[in-house]
Every structure is written in structure tokens, then in C-alpha cells.
Amino acid sequence: MIKVEAIVREEKYEDVKAALNDIDVHGMTVSQVMGCGVQKGYTGVVRGTKVDVNMLPKIKFEIVVPSQAWVDRTVKAIRQAALTGKHGDGKIFVYDLMDTVRIRTGQAGEDAIYHEETVY
Amino acid sequence: MIKVEAIVREEKYEDVKAALNDIDVHGMTVSQVMGCGVQKGYTGVVRGTKVDVNMLPKIKFEIVVPSQAWVDRTVKAIRQAALTGKHGDGKIFVYDLMDTVRIRTGQAGEDAIYHEETVY
Amino acid sequence: MIKVEAIVREEKYEDVKAALNDIDVHGMTVSQVMGCGVQKGYTGVVRGTKVDVNMLPKIKFEIVVPSQAWVDRTVKAIRQAALTGKHGDGKIFVYDLMDTVRIRTGQAGEDAIYHEETVY
Amino acid sequence: MNSGDIAFILICSALVFFMTPGLAFFYGGLERRKNVLNTMMSSLFIMGLASALWVLIGYSLSFGGNISGIIGNLKLFGLNGVGAEAGPYSETIPHLAFAMFQMMFAIITPAIITGSVAGRMNFKALFIFIALWSIIVYYPMAHMVWGTDGLLGAVLGSVDFAGGTVVHISSGVSGLVLSIILGSRQGYKQVSYRTHNIPFIILGGAILWFGWFGFNAGSALAANGLAVQAFMTTNTSAAFAMLSWMAIDFMKEGKPTVVGAVTGAVLGLVAITPAAGFVPIWAAIIIGITVSPICYFAMSVVKKRFGYDDALDAFGCHGIGGMWGALMTGVFTQTSINSVARWDGLIFGDYRLFLAQVASILITVVVAAVGTAVCAFLVKLFIPLRVTTEEEKIGLDLSQHGENAYPAFNGLD
Amino acid sequence: MNSGDIAFILICSALVFFMTPGLAFFYGGLERRKNVLNTMMSSLFIMGLASALWVLIGYSLSFGGNISGIIGNLKLFGLNGVGAEAGPYSETIPHLAFAMFQMMFAIITPAIITGSVAGRMNFKALFIFIALWSIIVYYPMAHMVWGTDGLLGAVLGSVDFAGGTVVHISSGVSGLVLSIILGSRQGYKQVSYRTHNIPFIILGGAILWFGWFGFNAGSALAANGLAVQAFMTTNTSAAFAMLSWMAIDFMKEGKPTVVGAVTGAVLGLVAITPAAGFVPIWAAIIIGITVSPICYFAMSVVKKRFGYDDALDAFGCHGIGGMWGALMTGVFTQTSINSVARWDGLIFGDYRLFLAQVASILITVVVAAVGTAVCAFLVKLFIPLRVTTEEEKIGLDLSQHGENAYPAFNGLD
Amino acid sequence: MNSGDIAFILICSALVFFMTPGLAFFYGGLERRKNVLNTMMSSLFIMGLASALWVLIGYSLSFGGNISGIIGNLKLFGLNGVGAEAGPYSETIPHLAFAMFQMMFAIITPAIITGSVAGRMNFKALFIFIALWSIIVYYPMAHMVWGTDGLLGAVLGSVDFAGGTVVHISSGVSGLVLSIILGSRQGYKQVSYRTHNIPFIILGGAILWFGWFGFNAGSALAANGLAVQAFMTTNTSAAFAMLSWMAIDFMKEGKPTVVGAVTGAVLGLVAITPAAGFVPIWAAIIIGITVSPICYFAMSVVKKRFGYDDALDAFGCHGIGGMWGALMTGVFTQTSINSVARWDGLIFGDYRLFLAQVASILITVVVAAVGTAVCAFLVKLFIPLRVTTEEEKIGLDLSQHGENAYPAFNGLD
């Protein structure tokens, strides 16, 4: 069990989601975060006064996959979809997991994230 | 130090919190996330036009506990409280931690999450 | 690669950010979370009726650093900035990472988080 | 016909109309996020339903003819014959203008009820309930209080300037009864219900206060000195009630709350409604100061003691506040201000009006309570009143309307 | 001069003014979060631009003099000579009051267009487009329909009480044409566009309904029986259209949506606009009930079939709804209600008004479509109509205005 | 008595009333999220407090009797004797209607001040400050400018149509002084303060503009040609000021901001206030165009240079904009438009009105500055003016009111 955590640009949210779907990654958890790094934001203007906006909205994807092979595919897909080539494209962090449990069935380990049919 | 991370249905938030309290887990961090998996959302209608909602709001609990025994208790409590038996009940992910520090006291390791009296 | 995750008081957000800047940590991801622990919230009043607020807004910082030395510096800086001495100051959790990738360049490992010039 | 009066009543009608969306925001802000749309919609659909019913039969049943002082008849069906000429209720404005102004009251009154049952009522059941309630409770109430030869007004001699009994007591009591029939929300008492959007409460409260000028001053049915008097008593009562709630908050918790201040202002408006065009300004000060502690007590102590779940305090605000206002009208009315009142109030040494007010309040309580029970019973024959446990948990926005109020605020658009 | 009429028109002007920010919220709530400010600003800046143009040349070109029944002249430049005395359009109010009331229509009409092009139009291009469109489409339309010796009104004999053709058809059709010229938003059809803030839609819809009383009743230009009649038909149509949309939602999805109910109410208001002061109340009921299914069909089926991206349905609501209203005016008008109409409607046995209405609709469609194409062409000579792909992705709030609507709601402000 | 005039003043009073919650939203949207409720409440509680004071002593001290041209007396305590008959200020409306209309000005004026001190003032201290300020600054100002035999108006001959000095200069200058006494917010200059909810700014701005029609046109105290003139100059100035701010934004940053456009509109409204019923429409265009750059300079350059923390620019908008308007009134006034002015403006060759205006501005500045210092000193004797450092960090919503504006938006309610 490995977790791939990607921080990407807000406007890339739909592209990344689509790219993950394309490689058959359907399970994911997404959240809104703020980030800074090399890219340091922009300067807004409120009533003529400059205002620094140095935390930018980013999207965090968390995807748990069963193997390193899946990690590679996932990272590749995300990179392709999220790339603009400009500073601020984001980072991908990879973590090891001890265990996973599917609440519905109680399945643990790989079974917990293995996907049968997708249900609407 | 082990982190239990549970993604559950939004409407189960209060039940899970209560279940954790019951087994004397009082420290936790909670956030709003969106998720998809086997359960793929629903179809809304805006002015007669179908609109797919395929990311559903979920609640993420993060609970750091000192031992595997606590992990088991915690996972069990969450599962019981969060279960509906339908797709979308969520997942529990378990991670290993290198260290923990309590900001207030500087205590590290288990002490950092050990709870004295609860203070209002 | 190590991740330092700090949960701090909402009103300490700017202080912590400044403290991190001071020790030259520029890359970070921040999000809003809710938390409870020893500190159990406060009691509000709506139209004369007491209302318990037992999840308090907190800020989560996630900072990936290359080495244990950086972890120590970072933890120290955060502690100093976030400390009030009262319950609820928060916790710092430290995790091991398997890998890191910079989306823009594809760099992995330390290079992924190493910062060249900061760009606006 | 007087163009100044017509202009005034037209604009006042628009102001009263605007109060119903104001109420939607007032209530919507008080509710939990997952129920905000359902809460707002519960007021909004009535802008459609009650308008339609009013045009078809409501005006006729309320103000057309008279059957035993209880209700009108159907001679004015479809506003037939209600046109540009003056009607029986005012000589200076078209009959249709009077019907229109009154329509706005028939919209907001049932909307008030919905505050009591927020968070758990089946929307379809609510739709039918409101239609029935308009016919079974509202039209008779309007007739009895304001109609030609109405029982409470013309016969008994009680007075109600802009709807203390017709609007506030009737809706507040109906809300209470319906909320008891429905039962409490899940986890009521264990879980704390916080407001989800206080700026919306402020917005709603501000629109209500703004519109209330049309409500009360407009009830003079002319742009004259009486309208000015009603306008001033209205604002004065609201102002003092706001301050008096702030004082209670301050004394009890050390901090005046925003929700409390807005609630206080609304209470002042409720309480002055029956009295607005009958009492002197100093009486409005007294009415405003006293209504807040009384309703504070009802909402925080009585509600808890008896354990009913009057979710957004329709009863605590409008029921109790309306009764207090109607009583005080019996205390402070001066026939010299408005000769529609037959007798002076208690404080001026005459007890007759006061007794008429008490009788009028009691009859209103009975009509509202029994009428609501009957309506609920009828609806229940066809459709469950309450949503399922699961629907309630998920929230009524999604379960009743398939919508999410602010998907972008934790979603990603 | 009549002070009642002056008071009425002044307040009605304020009410119509308030509709434009109402529209900003109605549209803003419907858009995605990243475009909400741009969407609102697209209505707001017109409060500045159209007011300025109107004072300088707009009123003169619309209502000053007459060139071939098509447009006015520049004799009243800068409102020169338009003052406290009565003007040619009403004897009981100052000429300047008439110019002011009409100004409010010249503001909201172009604002409606912007709903069609939300989410992708360059703000600077929109600014210039709106200025051109006011001159090329709006002033001629206002003149032709309402001006002395105007082609559609005075000459052809078609009627338009408060702006079915001038306001709604012209803006709706222009929106459609401009949205086709611009092309669809990125990912249109693949990605689903959800509303981002339904309470704002409710707020905007409520302000629109509230202001519409000024729009329609004020168009009587006096506080008289006709104004009362227009007020009542307006509310009645809105109410029935809301209920009829709720019925469709219920039949199709089992759940009435909040967005649908508000949309229905707005449709009822659109459709009754040309008819408000010409038809009996029962006709308003019919107009209200029928407009919702027709527009529902246009928005959900026709739009999909043809694939144009009328983002917030300016065409589906105002274009289609306006046409239906103008047609129905030809069906239900009674000269006995308002003798401005030369002939009775179709249902009363006379086909002449109906034909005039059809002709008037067709001419309006042509003027709006051609005028819009011309304006877009002119703008394009200097500035691209559309934002870049990247700007569109990032959102128009940041790319066009450098702002973020609610930074605190996922930010940490 | 004229029913048209009464209708007009009643509705205008309601419109002006509505401006105060409008201001609450305008200010609330500009503030940081953690202070939004406190910022809104700072306007709201004044709806209670200033109304109560006005009824008790305010009207009497402002408009009852005359002591040395500086202040009235207490003969009209509790509005005693102010009733349905005409009063000394207008023959066509009841005396009480005039008192009511004026009350709305006494509410909004102190509310404006609170913009300067947002984010750091102790709420209890603010409460007492506002009470004192009303008595020490506002009532004298109102008397001096508008009261019988008032120093600035009747004696000196300066004119102020709807409150340039009384309302805007007095509140803006007081805000500046109070913000200096309080000191800057923590981290002012280091940390950037962003607006937290721009749609609320739009909503507030729109309500202000809408209500301002009542403010300015209503100041004619009758529904007549002068009211129409004031209405038109008001809208015209707002429109051109909005456009002129957009032009500045465009020239300086390449993008017109939404906050800027709304700010510009408000500036146009401020500047035209003293002039509305005295100047021709072309002068309103000039006043509108010029006020934005002047205030832009004050807010962006002067404020930075001197380093005071006028948080939401009450001084930058109302102080500076009001002075500019009062000056321009001395330039463009035409006695032929309104014979209340004794002399024509500078541009028509007479310097006397201009000098009177300058004197009136200076006196207002002194009264406001000294009065504010005195009030602040008095309050400080009993209670600290400023919250503690920790309370400021946590936010004033929680620390002053125990509330959280939108708990559900990052909470989980």
C-alpha cells in the first residue's frame, strides 16, 4: 500500500482527474489547500493599495495504490496532466502505508482498494 | 506512534466522533475532503439539464495513537459508527509515524498524545 | 525526505509562516482543519441557549524537508512561533517519505524540494 | 381616489412582499448548512402558492361577504369584480390595491410557520399543509379580525392594526403545534445546533425591518398622519427591543451577540404590529423594552423545560411576541390616535378593550392550534409528514431538492 | 403635475435600478466560483456606463425627436431642456422623471445579455460592446416601440407595456448571437457546470421580483388603477410560473428544485412584462402557467440539440420568455383595460393586434441579431472578444479583475 | 398636507434606513473574516441606539428651539408635541415625518465612523462612544447646518442639501481621529489585509446606492421637481465616479477591479450629497469624474505616507469625498435651481457661497475632531478603547460577541 499525494494548480483539477480516470485510477480523495514554494504568489490591489497574496490555492490529491508499479503510472499521469512548465506546478509526495481497511466490507490490504464495478 | 486516517460519509461525522469518545480517543483532527471511488456520485439537475456530481463530500479523521492495540480499537469503533453497508462508506488508512511533539510542552513521543484531564 | 506536519492555533498562522520564512523554509502546504484534544472548545450562546462548540478551527502546515537536521530546525521554529502555553497549542507529527517529485521538472528526491531563487 | 395613497399602498405592497425572501434569509442563516435551501425554499414556494390561492379564492374567502362572522364567501372568486374602483375597505385606493396589499400578508404568515419545523418536514407534505392551512386557518382569521362583520373585530371589538393575531399569533402557535406533531429533530438536545451563516441572518433581519415599515405604516391604507405614527412606533419598538436583548445578553454572558441583537429587533417589530397605529410613541418604547426579556425566557427556559423542538423559534418569536403585543395593545391604545378602537386601553382606565384583546388572543390560539392539527391530520392521510431518518441525516437540501447550497465552498466547483 | 405620481415614479425608478444588482446576484450565484466577480461586474459596470451614456445621448436618441420612426435625434443632448416641466410622454410628472425611469431600463437591458457570455468574454471587449450595443440596438428599439411616431408602436400598432420586446427579446436574442460568436466555454458538454451559490440566486431572484413591481406598475407612469392592475398581473404571472416550473421538476425528477422555482418566477415576470397593463388577471394566470414549460424545453432540449452555450440562459429565459409574452399580449389584450392598445387580442376575436405583435417580434429579432453581429465585429477590430484559454481556466475573476471573490473561504485570511 | 409628499417621505425614510445594513455589508465584506460580525454589528447596533436617542432627545436637541445657533433645546423631549400636524420645516408633511426622515440620518452617520476603527475597538467602548458622539457632535452639527437659525446654514449661508458636512465630513473626520487615537491594527503595514467577501461589498454598495435615492431625493422633503433633479444628479455622479475609478484602475494596473468600481460609485454618491439639489446635471458629471482620483490619491498615497490606519477608509471616502462635494457645491450651485441657496456658485461669478462653504467645512472639521477627542477621552475614563492583543489576534467576532460568522464554511456544521 502506497499513498501518492499530489499538490497541483487549482485550474488543473479537472485535467488531473481525467488523467487518473484514463489510467483506471478511480479511487481518490481530494482537498483544497494553500501553498507556497518557489512561486510566491502575486500582488493584488485593493483601493490602490498593493496587497501581497503569497499563499496560493492548490488542490491536493491523495491516492492510495497497491504497488510501486501503480505509483509510477500514477505519478506519470499526474505529471503529464498538471504540467505547465511554470513555477508553481506542484509536488508529488509518496508515502508508505501500514494498512488499509474498507469500511463497508472490512476488507484489509489490497482488497480494500481494489475496485469492482463502479456503482452510481 | 501510528496515524489512523479515516475517510467517512459526511452524515456520519457526529456518529464517528461519538464512537471515538466512547473508546476514550479524544484527540483528533478533522477536515472536509471530496472523494470518489466505487461510488461515483449522483446526477443533479440544473434547469432541466443533467449535471454529474462525481466528487462527493467526505470527512477525513486523523487520529494519532500510541500502539497497534489502539489502532485496532480505533478502526473497529470507526467502522461500526461509519457503516451503512452501501458503497461510499469510506476507507481507513494506517500510517507509521516517526515522531510526535506537543507544542505546548515540548513533550515528544507517546507523551505528546497522552491525555491528562480534558480542559474546557 | 521527511514530512513535518504541524497543527497549530488559527491565530498563529501568520506567526508560524513568518518563523518558517526566517529559517529559510519557503515551501509549504497549508490547510484548514478542525481539531479537539485536551482543549475541548467553548460554549456559545444562541438566543439564550447554550451551544457546545467542541471542534475548534486549527491550521495544518505540511512541510517536506530533506533531513533530520531540517526537521529539528523546523520543529523548533514552529514551536516557538505557535506557543501560548495554554491547552490547544497543537501537535507536530513527523513522517517518513518514500519519494518526492517536482511536477514542473520531474526532479525526484531532494532536488524536488530544493529551492532555487524564489520567483514571483 | 388619491394618487398619493395609491402610490403609498403600491410601494408598501412591494415592501411587504420583500419580507418573505427576507424571512427566507433570516431562517436560512439560522439553520444548519445542510438544510439551508430547504429552509429558504419553505418560505419561497409560498410566494407562488399563497399568491395563486389568494387570487383564486383567498381574497374572496377573507374579505368577500360574510358567513356568521367567521369567513367570507366565494363571490369574488378569481378577483372577479375587484378592480380599479374603491372597495368596501378604503375609499381612496382601488379595491384591487387593497386585495394586493392583503395578499402580501397571506404570503408571509404561513412562511413564518416553517421556522418551527425546519430540518425534518417532508417538502411535499409541507406544500399541501400550507395550502390547507391558508384555507382552514388564515382566511377565517383574516375575516374574523379585519373582515366586514368579523367576529373578533367588528363584533367583539378587539383591534389588530397590522396583524398581531392574524399574522403572528396564528403562525407562531401553528408552528408550535406542528413541531410537536412532527417530533424533534434527531439528536435534539444532544447535538448543538449552531447557526451556519450569521451575515444571512443580518441580511434577512434587515430586509424584514425595512419591509415592516410597509407592513405597519401601509396598514393605515393611506399616506397620512396615522401612517407616519405607525412608522415611528414601529421603528421605536424595534430599536428598544434590540437594545433590551443586547442588555440581557450582556448581563448573562458579558457579550452582546449579533444573533441576539437581530432577534431582539424582530421581536420589537412583532410586538408593535397590532399596536402600531393605536398607541403613543412612549408606549412603543415600553412594548419594545419588555418584549425581549419575555421572549428570551420563552426561547431559552420554557422551550428547554417542555422539550418541544421549535427549531427556529417561530413560536418563541412570533407566538409569544404577538401575544404580548396584542395584550399591550389592550393596555396602551388611545382612541384619540385612531378612532377605529372603540375603547381606550387599560392604562387609561377602561378595561373593555383589554378584555376584548384577551378574548381575541384566546380564540386565535384555539383556531390556530385546532386548525393546524386538522391540516396535519389531513396531509398525513396521503403522505408522511416527516422525512426518513436517513434523509434527515443527509440533509433536506439534497434529499428534498437534489441540490447543494454552496457546492463550491468545500467542493471544488 | 401630481405629487402622488411623482412620488410613485421616483420610487419605481429606484426599484428598477435595484434590479440590476439583483441580476448580478442571480447570475453570480449561477456561475462557477472562479467567475463570480466577473459575472457580477458584467452587470455592475453597466450601472455606470449606461447611466452615463443615457444622460449624454441615450435619452435624446431614444425619445428626442424622430428620424423615420427608427431613432431620435440629438436635440436633447446632455438632457438639455429636460427638466421639471411635463414632457411629451406624461402630463403629471416632470419630463426629467420620465427620462430617469427610462434610464433604469437602459441599464438592465444590456446587463441581461451578459448572462449568455459568462465565463469567457474579455472584460474590455464587453465594455466596448455594451457601449456600442446601447447605441446600435437599444436606443433604436426603445424609439421604435415607445417613441413618438416609432415604427413598431405608433406606426405598426404593436404594444409593449413594460419592455417585452425592447428589454427581453432584444437582450435575449443578442445574448444568443453573441454567445455563438464567442463560442462555447472550454469543456462545455464534458464538464458539468454547477451553480456555486444558490442562496445568491435566491437573493437575486427576490430582488428582481421586488424591483419588477416598479418595472411593470411604474410603466403606467402614474399611481392609478392601471398601475394597480399591472402590479397584480405581474405578481400573479410570477406565482403561477413558479408553481408550474415546480410541477415540471416534480414530474420529471420527483423533486422540485430551488433553482427551478426561482427560474420559474423570473420567467413569469418576463412573460407578463409586455402584457402587464393590457390583460385581465385570468390571462396572467395562463401566461404564467404556460411560460415555464416552454422555456424549460428551450433550456433543456433545444439548447442541447443545437449545442450553443447560452451560459446562464439569457436567451432561454428572456428571449423565449419575452417572445411568448409578446405573443400572448396579442392574444389577451383588452382595449377596455388600456386604450393605448388599438385592438383587442386574438381571443376576443380581433387578429390585428396579434399580427402586429408577430411583426414586432420578428423585427426585434432581426434588429437585435444584426445589431449584435455588427457590434461584435466592430469590437473585434480592436480587441479580442474572448479571453485566452489559460485565462479562462484560471477564472475570469483573477484574470480580468485581479481579484478573488471569497479568498477567506478556502484561504486563511 | 399632501399625501403624495407624505408617501414620498415615508418611503424615502425606509430607503435611508436600509442604507445602514447596506453599510454593514459594504464594510463587512471589506474586513477580514474573523472580524466580519463585529464590523457589521458596529453598524447594526446603531439602528437601535441612535433611534432610541433620537426619539428621546436627539430630535429635540437638533431641531427643537435654538441655543446660540449651536444646538437646540429639550422642549421636544420624547417627541413631545411632534405629531401629525405640519412642523416648522415643511408645510406639506407631518412634523413627525420630518423627525423620522432626519432620524435615519442620525443612524447612518455614526455608523460610517466605525469603518475607520474596524478590527480593534472594544465593542463596549464603541457603544458608549457612539452615544456620546451623537450628543456632542451630531446633534450640534445637524442644528448648525439645518436647524432654525443654525450657525452654518441660516447665519453663515452655507448650504448642504443632504448631508455633505453633517453626515460625511463629520463622520469621516471623526473616523480618522478615532483611528489615530486607537492606533493601527497589529501588523499593519507588514501583513496585507485583503477583503474577505467581495459579493458582500457589491451587495452593500448596491443597497447604499439604492437607498441614496431616498437620502438625496427625499431631502427635497416633497415629491416635486427638485426631488427629481436631486435623484438625477445623484445617479449621474455615481455613474461617472464609478467609470472614473475604473479608468484609474485600468491605467494603473491594466484591470478594473470590482472593489474599485463599487468604491467609485459610493464616492460619487458621497460627493454629490451636499450638491444634489443645487447643481445642474452637467455639474454632477464633473463632480463624479473628479471625486474618484482625489479619493484614490487619499487612500493609496496619503494614507500610506502618514501611516494612519483608517481601516475601511471612512475618512478616505466620506471625509475627503464629502469635503470635495461641499466645495463643489460652492462652485456649481445655481440659485435658479433651488432658491434655498442665497448665492450662485463660483463658476457663475459669485464667491460668497464658496467662502461660506469653505468656512463651513473648516468648522465641521474642527467640531468633529475636537468632539471625537473629547468623546474618546470620556470613554477611556471607564473602559479601555481597544481590545487586548490576544483578542485582536483571535478576531473580534469571537472575542467581542462569542460568535463565528460562517462556522459551516470550514467547520463541519
Ligand SMILES: Nc1ncnc2c1ncn2[C@@H]1O[C@H](COP(=O)(O)OP(=O)(O)O)[C@@H](O)[C@H]1O
Ligand atoms: N517543501 C514543501 N513541503 C510541502 N509542500 C511544498 C513544499 N514545496 C512546495 N510545496 C507545495 O507545492 C506547491 C508548488 O511548489 P513551488 O515550489 O511553488 O513550485 P515548483 O514545484 O513548480 O517549483 C506549493 O504551492 C506548495 O503547496
Ligand SMILES: Nc1ncnc2c1ncn2[C@@H]1O[C@H](COP(=O)(O)OP(=O)(O)O)[C@@H](O)[C@H]1O
Ligand atoms: N484508492 C483510494 N485512495 C484514496 N482515497 C480513496 C481511495 N479509494 C477510495 N477512497 C476514498 O474513500 C471514499 C469511499 O470509497 P468508495 O470506493 O466510494 O466506497 P467503498 O469503500 O464503500 O467501496 C472515496 O470517496 C474516497 O474519498
Ligand SMILES: Nc1ncnc2c1ncn2[C@@H]1O[C@H](COP(=O)(O)OP(=O)(O)O)[C@@H](O)[C@H]1O
Ligand atoms: N491524537 C491526536 N491525533 C491527531 N490530532 C491530534 C491529536 N491530539 C491532538 N490533536 C490535534 O492537536 C490540537 C491540539 O491538541 P490539544 O490536545 O487540544 O492541545 P495540547 O496539545 O496543547 O494539549 C487538536 O485540536 C487536534 O487538532
